[in-house]
Amino acid sequence: MARRTGGVTLQQLHSFIEVAAEGSISAAADLLFVAQPTLSAAMKDLETRVGRNLLVRSARGVALTTDGAEFLGYAKQVVEQVALLEQRYLGRPPSRRLLGVSTQHYSFAVDAFVRMVKRTEGAEYEFSLRETRTWDIIEDVRTLRSELGVLYRNDFNRDVIDKLLRDSGLAFHPLFLAEPHIFISRKNPLAARGRATLADLADLPRLTFDQGANNSFYFAEEILSTLSSPQEIRVSDRATIFNLMIGLDGYTISTGIISDDLDPEIIAVPLDVDERIEIGWIGHTAIPLTELAQRYLEEVRAVVAGFGVTLLG
DSSP: OOOOSSOOOHHHHHHHHHHHHHTOHHHHHHHHTSOHHHHHHHHHHHHHHHTSOOEEEETTEEEEOHHHHHHHHHHHHHHHHHHHHHHHHSOOOOOOEEEEEEEOSOHHHHHHHHHHHHHOOSSOEEEEEEEOOHHHHHHHHHTTSSSEEEEEEOTTTHHHHHHHHHHTTEEEEEEEEEOOEEEEETTSGGGGOSOBOTGGGTTSOEEEEOOGGGOOGGGOSSSSTTSOOSSEEEESSHHHHHHHHHHHOOBEEEOSOOOTTTOTTEEEEEBOSSOOEEEEEEEETTSOOOHHHHHHHHHHHHHHHTTTOOBOO
16 A cells, blocks of 8 residues: 555544444444544545555454554554643643453452552543453454453463464563462361362362363463363353352462452462462553553552562563
């Protein structure tokens, strides 16, 4: 596609962000109060100016190309910086704040999100926090549905996760190393133990998060996923897994970091295995994080440090 002389306008960036969010030019046109043909022409003009195909058009709407996903990240950066400039020097009120985070099922990620929202300036914001499957986290970040994702890797899944991230134009940034723990109900007989062994778990239901169509061992949220268990229950959300811990004396294996405020009936007991869990965040290699995303990661680090865990990086 030939590049047209002349720069990209701020209005085009705003419009492109809206089109990408809606997945539809007509839906974005309604929100922007412009005619659909006018917005469609503006998007074609934008693509001509940057010399790249940014959108794939179909009867179902539009989707971002690889170049479009990268461009969207930079567009958001520019729009955010302009808003900050206007707020500081023109006395305009803070703009609507936007951030999407996708994460495996970690209470510290939720706790940090709560802290970030409470610190957010401005009366208007639009945030999303998706506790979801490992594959979907990577897809969310790849397509910029979320700006960053939080997940784990270890010696077992590292090669597979790293290759998938590289192929998606993403990178893993370590946050901390965690000693494996079991999460159980306070009423579980193992709750009084200083440590638990794999033999202690033999007669308890193992609770794991369902990974859907991508239910490979490499995408499991729990370490030691290849070990067989006579009693296994897969669940889709954190509330259900905690209810089953209480009702069935089930367990899951995780980081040991759990918020008493968010999960008062669940405790963490160290698991006696020679493993470590590396928790990190993923993002696009070519797109810097927005100020709000950086603030969220600061809150994650603060929450984790409060548990005495050593931070990485």
